[in-house]
Amino acid sequence: MRHDVSQRKAVVVLGATGATGQHVVSTALRRGHHTVALVRRTGTFAPRDGLEELVWPEVTDTSALTDALSRTLTRTPPGRSVVISALGGAAKGPTTVCTDGMRSTVAAMRTAGLDRLIAVSAYGVMETHNASLYSKAVWAGVADRMRDKETMEPLITGSGLDWTIVRPPKLSDQDPTGNYRAGTDLPIRLWSSVGRADLAAFLVDEAETPRYTRAFPRITR
DSSP states (O other): OOOOGGGOOEEEEETTTSHHHHHHHHHHHHTTOEEEEEESSTTSSOOOTTEEEEEOOSTTOHHHHHHHHHHHHTTSOGGGEEEEEOOOOOTTSOSOHHHHHHHHHHHHHHHHTOOEEEEEOOTTSTTGGGOOHHHHHHHHHHHHHHHHHHHHHHHHHTSOSEEEEEBOOEEEOOOOOOOOEEETTOOOOTTOEEEHHHHHHHHHHHHHSOSOTTBOOEEEO
8 A cells, every 4th residue: 555645754674785774765665655775886776667776885985974864854854864774794794893883873864964763772782681591592692783783772872863762572573564563661571573575564553654763672472
């Protein structure tokens, strides 16, 4: 179902080529939004109606991201433009992608005049010290990547932007179910998980109708 044209937004997706980012791009397009995928090189996505690729060669390149966001605003007013960050590190890649990328993102958004940012973090990042089994289990395997998310979050909360930081538990590649829960006090268990497609739906829902501005919603099945 395509939304009324008057409700369409420009949805800018950071980390668009990652596993979660691709779902965000597909969901935003399916709902009729002008979708801007930030990519390292053009031609990454197959051409689709409503999809625009803009080049962001490195996450530390603030100038390129500023140019991309400013270009987006020539097509859509600031109040109808939203940045969704699905940045995350590859299994064997750098472990500062989220922090470096968010430092560039905050600076670029301020310069371009955009103020709505929705970012994917991870459950157990700032809840680390609760000593739950979930936090212990997650940190044992991916401590460097959890620290990357942990240093990313203060850049967002101190930015002055209208932010939402989503903290999902383990992500899976299951098909979209629509059967998930979200909330700031949602219990997360050792076995908790959520599908990337459902997470993407939640992110685009939040872009369309903000419910958790300057809050840390959790999401799980």
